[in-house]
Amino acid sequence: MKTTSLPAAPARGRSAGATPPPGDARPAGRGPRPPLRRKIADQATAYGFLIGGLLCFILFSWYPAIRSVIIAFQKYTPGSDPEWVGTANFTRVFQDPEFAAAWRNTLTFTVLALVIGFAIPFVMALVLNELRHAKAFFRVVVYLPVMIPPVVSALLWKWFYDPGAGLANEVLGFLHLPTSNWTNGADTALVSLVIVATWANMGGTVLIYLAALQGIPGELYEAAELDGASVWQRVRHVTIPQTRFIILMLMLLQVIATMQVFTEPFVITGGGPENSTVTVLYLIYKYAFLYNDFGGASALSVMLLLVLSAFSALYLRLTRTD
Numbered sequence: 001m002k003t004t005s006l007p008a009a010p011a012r013g014r015s016a017g018a019t020p021p022p023g024d025a026r027p028a029g030r031g032p033r034p035p036l037r038r039k040i041a042d043q044a045t046a047y048g049f050l051i052g053g054l055l056c057f058i059l060f061s062w063y064p065a066i067r068s069v070i071i072a073f074q075k076y077t078p079g080s081d082p083e084w085v086g087t088a089n090f091t092r093v094f095q096d097p098e099f100a101a102a103w104r105n106t107l108t109f110t111v112l113a114l115v116i117g118f119a120i121p122f123v124m125a126l127v128l129n130e131l132r133h134a135k136a137f138f139r140v141v142v143y144l145p146v147m148i149p150p151v152v153s154a155l156l157w158k159w160f161y162d163p164g165a166g167l168a169n170e171v172l173g174f175l176h177l178p179t180s181n182w183t184n185g186a187d188t189a190l191v192s193l194v195i196v197a198t199w200a201n202m203g204g205t206v207l208i209y210l211a212a213l214q215g216i217p218g219e220l221y222e223a224a225e226l227d228g229a230s231v232w233q234r235v236r237h238v239t240i241p242q243t244r245f246i247i248l249m250l251m252l253l254q255v256i257a258t259m260q261v262f263t264e265p266f267v268i269t270g271g272g273p274e275n276s277t278v279t280v281l282y283l284i285y286k287y288a289f290l291y292n293d294f295g296g297a298s299a300l301s302v303m304l305l306l307v308l309s310a311f312s313a314l315y316l317r318l319t320r321t322d
Helices: 036-071 088-094 097-116 119-130 135-147 150-160 167-174 189-214 218-226 231-242 244-258 263-269 280-290 294-319
Strands: none
Touching: 036 294, 088 294, 097 119, 097 189, 097 244, 097 280, 119 135, 119 189, 135 189, 150 167, 150 189, 150 263, 189 244, 189 263, 218 231, 231 244, 244 294, 263 280, 280 294
């Protein structure tokens, strides 16, 4: 008897080779989208954690800066109502004999810091990079001054520079070399402060240079040695070109930092002798807390802000990435 085969019943579910209907298409590897309520909750949680930091930043950074700009155009003394005076504060500050001296000293300090305090860290980084033993020890020694509080460091150097019982002149006398007035001489005080600032801040710069030097491919130095290049030629044609971006960035940051020098003149010299170490930031302090002239101090602050903003804009422009 001849039998007829019935068609197979469709299987429940979807077979492995079946093609999903068009409306059920979903990107591979991606789960279902979270509901809108969950997304809002996640965003609210993130901003909740950020709100504390944002409030502190606004309260202690932006508000004082904006308030200082407003006071620069007012006659403001504690205990009295502020009076709008326009640009009178700027005019009075411009006419102050200490104004020109402060800017001259600040610019001189910045130039000396670039000449002295910019070359020394780079040379020290080159030396540390060539060491084969005790690298960690010497790195700690170089970075140690950064860990000392700035005021403590300035007090140590104040004793070191003492022309009477200071260690500097004792060492020079022991070596039969002429002694110096250091911070007590108008012609040597500013250079002495540059040495202090260089010693106190070069540790971080040296470590940044070390990181940049260790990122240079060793094949470049090997090729230079095969070509008979000397040590200076390897530094000039390999090291400096490979680290020029880091050098430029640190130079701009150093200019911004040294134009705000305050601790060394305040603790060591008090702006003297003969106003030879009065800087812009120290003059702002004098206007605010010695002359009780907050309008003049704010006017000076606005001037310094404009100058530093130009260097900051240049720094941001150079560090911008596409």
